[in-house]
Amino acid sequence: MTPSQAVEQLRQRFGDAVNVPVLFRGETSVRVAREKIVEACRFLKWECGFDMLTDLAGVDNYGTEPRFEVVYHLYSMTNRCCLRVKVPVTEDDMTIDTVTGIWAAADWHEREAFDMFGLKFRGHPNLKRILMWDGYPYFPLRKEFPLAGMDAELRDPESGAGRVEVAPMLGGPFVPGQGSPSSILREPQQVDTIAEEQEKLAHPNKKESV
């Protein structure tokens, strides 16, 4: 069974809850309503042969509505094909049913999506943070969260290891200095090359003396 056949069966079974599939570069994606995700996944696993959940991830489409998405990457060992299932989740109600009962692999993936985006998976056996520590107040992969981080308490403040500080981005490897026209000035390596570079910028038409 090909992915498009599987989606066709899914559409016959669930009707309006399943959108028209999108085929892009040979990959089939289909959007499923949040209420039907568990039933749809069960159908895909037991009727269509998608017996492996390779990945489950959250997506933050900041500025659009619905804002969040949960993406399931399914693989069929028997048919050797992939299918991508996307479920839109609104910011107002960030709950979605867990699929851990169908693929046990979903356990840690859903915990990661919860940790990074704050998506709540209803019925998950152990929904707690997996990368950050318990008590961390933010969801770091949300778009409004700055890469540099935000001030927060550590898990064990009595250890004396300080607290989470905002990382200095300026001067870091991925942030060029503001207002510098050339890369040598942005990331100075040697003093003499800076002087040369400044000279070059001051006299752009001057030929280099040999």
Add this chain to the structure above:
Amino acid sequence: MTRPDFIVTRLDAAIGWARKNACWPMPMGLACCAIELMAAGASRFDIARFGAEVMRFSPRQSDLMVVAGTCTYKMAGAVKRVWDQMPNPKWCIAMGACASSGGMYRSYAVVQGVDKFLPVDVYISGCPPRPEAFLDGLMAIQAKIATTGKLSSPIIVRGEYAPKLTS
């Protein structure tokens, strides 16, 4: 002429000499730097030439903490706890860019240098540093131990001289 069967030295010098040639590292391997640390410990680079081959996985038995790798905020408490469990006198190497400054991880999850909560003696550059660079750092620590590890000097209780943490 017979060889003398005694030497005259200062106690500090003798103790410093003994200490510097018997650093027992606490390998706090957190990322890829730990692989280079392991290479330094293996036969080709042979850290035993410096008397530091006894990697102790118990902080109670070690006096040189090597923070080798990216220290996340989640790990920071554990690293600090291990450091606190090491008996004085003790020294600390920040191995690699991440341990020294956060390296390329300017991020919400990574401590921007373990000197935020540990009194680092020697920083080793590199990403990761080659074993030779680590051995060079070890020799720098040895020089520091030999010259500053006096019985009378405050380095003996240097744990108390750790930089105050920003709160």
